[in-house]
Structure formats: structure tokens, C-alpha cells
């Protein structure tokens with residue numbers, strides 16, 4: 001079994017390390033200097049801790065063609081690069097290998113989810129799944145216990161790869177067949193983590209954090225159901241699981257964006273300083289527009305949208321959230 005991972009950022013590198021426990025892995029990066037550095041130093045400085053040493057059965061390449069020659073390709077770029085990567089694979093080979101996508105978000109401008117992008121770029125192609133759930137790259141790379149969901153429209157695809165990837169230490173995969181619910185939860189939680197980061201950064205307290213996470217789950221649930229996901233998925237790893245992780249774990253880049261916004265920094269400065277993708281920034285706009293067009297009430301997402309895109313005052317947004325018209329809890 002040959003596995004290729006496309007994208008040598010934090011998550012692609014962590015997954016390469018994890019999958020190398022069950023098969024040889026070819027890690028592709030578009031950056032030749034990075035390939036040379038990983039090849040010679042066996043670390044991916046700036047993306048994973050320097051004490052994560054790449055095992056010998058991970059090879060690194062900038063040759064896209066050789067990376068397409070695999071039994072399984074993992075696409076681990078930011079979501080907005082997925083369309084181009086899929087097109088490049090289709091351009092490279094007629095025999096497209098099984099694909100697992102791991103990006104979280106809605107595509108900028110189109111508002112599409114990963115599975116919709118696959119359907120557009122590779123019409124009729126069915127052998128793909130999404131690996132999503134609460135999983136900080138650093139902790140996976142350090143082999144700390146992680147449970148994650150592999151969702152596919154065809155459950156047998158997910159079960160097949162769940163079984164083939166068995167044996168990665170401390171990495172437990174659950175198969176699932178609700179791609180839409182899994183994807184939507186994974187995309188929305190990033191925006192909500194920015195909100196919780198703002199609240200924590202403003203030191204609004206533990207009550208506020210609990211309230212925000214709970215009401216966030218309500219918003220996440222509303223969008224999952226409106227877009228055709230299943231209710232049970234909301235309470236799974238890609239729903240509440242990843243929401244809790246990203247809202248409370250300081251390793252989250254999205255939470256960090258919120259913490260920095262609370263200090264009064266501009267979003268451009270924050271994104272520039274971060275040096276890694278925080279999908280919630282672009283996704284906030286897509287989800288806000290989607291909620292408006294579907295008539296779904298998502299006040300926390302709307303606040304994050306206004307703070308990022310309309311330079312709205314953070315303190316006023318907090319006041320407005322609390323002062324919203326009274327309502328029953330579950331309607």
C-alpha cells in the first residue's frame with residue numbers, strides 16, 4: 001500500500017507521520033526548499049515541533065506526478081487550494097486513486113463544501129472520503145490519543161480505509177456515512193472558535209464561555225440540518241467534539257485569531273502574523289451569507305462576520321448578543 005499526502009503544512013505533516021506507521025508515505029510540497037529541508041533534517045520546522053522526527057519511510061517530494069502514483073491520496077491543503085489540487089490530479093492521471101480530504105471550511109466565493117468541489121472537478125468519481133474531527137496536528141504528531149471520523153457517502157469506502165489504517169498508535173478512526181453533516185460541523189466550528197477566543201481574550205469569564213459554546217452548538221446544528229446533515233452527527237466527533245476542542249484548546253489557530261482580535265489587532269495583521277491557515281476567517285463570510293439566504297438565525301456567526309469584515313466594535317457585538325430579543329431556548 002502506497003500513501004501520498006499532498007500539502008506539507010501542519011496537518012499534512014502530522015498525518016504523514018501517523019500513516020507512516022502502517023505504510024510508506026510520500027509527502028508532497030510545492031515548496032522545493034521545504035522538501036530539501038525535511039529530507040535532510042527530518043523535521044518540518046515551523047509546522048511541527050522540532051522533536052517530531054520524520055520516520056525513514058516518509059519520503060518528501062515536489063514532483064506532483066510521482067505523488068499521484070499511490071493507492072491512497074490525502075489532500076491536506078487549505079480548503080481554497082483543494083479545487084486546484086483535484087484538477088491537477090485529474091490532469092496527471094486517468095486512474096485516480098482513492099482520495100481522502102481533510103480540509104475544513106466552505107470555499108471562498110462559491111460557498112462549496114469539499115464534496116461539492118470533488119463532484120464538480122471529478123464528475124462521477126465516488127471513491128473519496130473525509131477525515132474530520134477533533135485533532136490538533138501537534139498532538140497527532142506526538143502520538144497522543146486521538147479519535148477521528150472518516151466519512152464517506154459509501155460507508156464501505158470508510159470502513160475499508162478505517163480497517164486499512166488500523167494500527168496507527170493512539171489514533172482511532174470511526175467510519176461514518178454522513179459527509180454533509182461532518183463537513184458542515186467541521187466548517188462552522190472554526191468560526192465559532194473565533195467567537196470564543198474573543199470572549200476569553202476579553203476575559204468575559206467561564207459562564208460566558210459555556211454559554212457561547214452551547215449556543216454555538218445550536219447554530220452549528222441548525223446549519224447541519226438545513227444543509228442535509230443528520231442530527232446524530234451534531235453530537236459526534238465532527239460536531240460537538242471538534243467544537244469543544246477548537247473553542248477551548250489554545251493550539252487552535254481559529255481560537256488564537258479571536259484572542260488576538262480581543263487585543264484590538266486588525267484581522268490583516270493577525271492573519272499575517274499567524275503564518276498558518278485559520279479557515280474560520282474566510283469561512284465566516286460564506287456561512288454568514290448562507291445563513292442569510294437560508295433564513296437561519298446564526299447570531300454568533302453574524303457577530304464574527306461583522307467584526308472581521310465590517311470592522312464592527314467587539315464590545316458592542318457582545319452587548320448586542322446579550323441584548324437580543326428574548327426567546328425560548330430551543331426554537
Ligand SMILES: NC(=O)C1=CN([C@@H]2O[C@H](COP(=O)(O)OP(=O)(O)OC[C@H]3O[C@@H](n4cnc5c(N)ncnc54)[C@H](O)[C@@H]3O)[C@@H](O)[C@H]2O)C=CC1
Nearest residue numbers: 008009010011012077078079081103104135136137276277
Ligand atoms: N493543523 C491542524 O491541527 C488541523 C488542520 N486541519 C485542516 O487542514 C487544512 C490544512 O491545515 P494546516 O496544514 O494546519 O495548514 P498550514 O497553514 O499549517 O499549512 C498549509 C500548507 O498548505 C500549503 N498550500 C497552500 N496552498 C497550496 C496550494 N495551492 N497547493 C499546494 N500546497 C498549498 C502551504 O504551503 C502549507 O504548507 C485546513 O483546512 C485545516 O482546517 C484539520 C485538522 C487539524
Ligand SMILES: O=C(CO)COP(=O)(O)O
Nearest residue numbers: 133134135136252253254
Ligand atoms: O481543526 C482543528 C482541530 O480539529 C484545528 O483547528 P485550528 O485550524 O483552529 O487550529
